[in-house]
Amino acid sequence: MAPSICWFSNDLRLDDQPSWRAACERGEPVIALYVWDPEGEGDWAPGGASRWWLHRSLSALDASMRALGGQLVIRSGPRAAVLRAMAAETGADTIYANERFEPAARASNAAAQRELAKAGVGVVCANGSLLHDPWSLRTGTGVPYKVYTPFSKAWRARCQLDAPRGAPRTVPWFGGALASDSIESLGLQPSKPWDGAFHALWTPGEVGAKERLKAFLAGAVAGYADGRDFPAQPAASRLSPHVHAGELSPRRIWHEAERAASAQPAWRGAIDKFQAELLWRDFAHHVLANFPHTAERPLQPAFEAFPWHDDRQALRRSPHTHTLAHCSIT
Numbered sequence: 001m002a003p004s005i006c007w008f009s010n011d012l013r014l015d016d017q018p019s020w021r022a023a024c025e026r027g028e029p030v031i032a033l034y035v036w037d038p039e040g041e042g043d044w045a046p047g048g049a050s051r052w053w054l055h056r057s058l059s060a061l062d063a064s065m066r067a068l069g070g071q072l073v074i075r076s077g078p079r080a081a082v083l084r085a086m087a088a089e090t091g092a093d094t095i096y097a098n099e100r101f102e103p104a105a106r107a108s109n110a111a112a113q114r115e116l117a118k119a120g121v122g123v124v125c126a127n128g129s130l131l132h133d134p135w136s137l138r139t140g141t142g143v144p145y146k147v148y149t150p151f152s153k154a155w156r157a158r159c160q161l162d163a164p165r166g167a168p169r170t171v172p173w174f175g176g177a178l179a180s181d182s183i184e185s186l187g188l189q190p191s192k193p194w195d196g197a198f199h200a201l202w203t204p205g206e207v208g209a210k211e212r213l214k215a216f217l218a219g220a221v222a223g224y225a226d227g228r229d230f231p232a233q234p235a236a237s238r239l240s241p242h243v244h245a246g247e248l249s250p251r252r253i254w255h256e257a258e259r260a261a262s263a264q265p266a267w268r269g270a271i272d273k274f275q276a277e278l279l280w281r282d283f284a285h286h287v288l289a290n291f292p293h294t295a296e297r298p299l300q301p302a303f304e305a306f307p308w309h310d311d312r313q314a315l316r317r318s319p320h321t322h323t324l325a326h327c328s329i330t
Helices: 018-025 038-044 048-067 079-090 103-118 148-158 206-217 220-227 240-244 250-263 265-290 301-305 312-317 321-325
Strands: 004-008 030-036 072-076 094-098 122-126
Touching: 004 018, 004 079, 018 030, 018 094, 018 122, 030 048, 030 079, 038 103, 048 072, 048 206, 072 079, 079 103, 103 122, 148 265, 206 220, 206 240, 206 250, 220 265, 250 265
Parallel strands: 004 030, 004 094, 030 072, 094 122
Antiparallel strands: none
């Protein structure tokens, strides 16, 4: 029985994780693998805060797997080389993975697939990070959407969102001993202790993500329509880093929000606005996947020549300078 490898990336959860479920349901032994390859992200390698989060999210995922009798195997190096070596070491003939839509990650993953194909290893990809894949929704003329409002209307009219699926209760773990890098060896922790306040504010990992979603939908969501613009206020969901790490699926978030709206009809408007923001996230990926140049250049070429007034002295004299200096965009 040739084992399967489930290759984890920005999908660090077991609940509603399609590649994990597919690997487990195949019925053959399963290896859970995370590849640390920051160079594979190109110019978008994770920064200090993302690394801090990743350290704890990987630890949480490994703990969940150990509770099921297995472990998360961690290997460092170029994705293609690591995956091919793991397949050769274990005799695995299939790798299950969730798609990535960032240009550098797509290029790196495509290179890995080509290398694996040469070795006779198949790759089965799923969409585990978006409400809907960015390739199938098109305008009436058959081209990708460039404007959010018609995109969102088309999505609501034409896309069906299946119910989320829970984590597999049993896992047919691969029985052989496999070497794994320690999470500490990845060097994700800050070298200087600037992260003190993070520990009280955030709980990375799938359990922390579910608790954050539950607390938000228990009442804070009622003020979301107006409060979402003020990140320090309770009405902000504070789910962004959890979603970025893949600790919650957007589909799970959407359905739990629907459940809250059914229980509290007065919150319907606020929850509609919250779900619209989830669609904005899908739209952003839709644009990035179909127009990969937008990672560095405007969607509309005319804006590349947009006039820019560069006057730092005028900025300092502006009455809004104090506000700008204290803004942070996450």
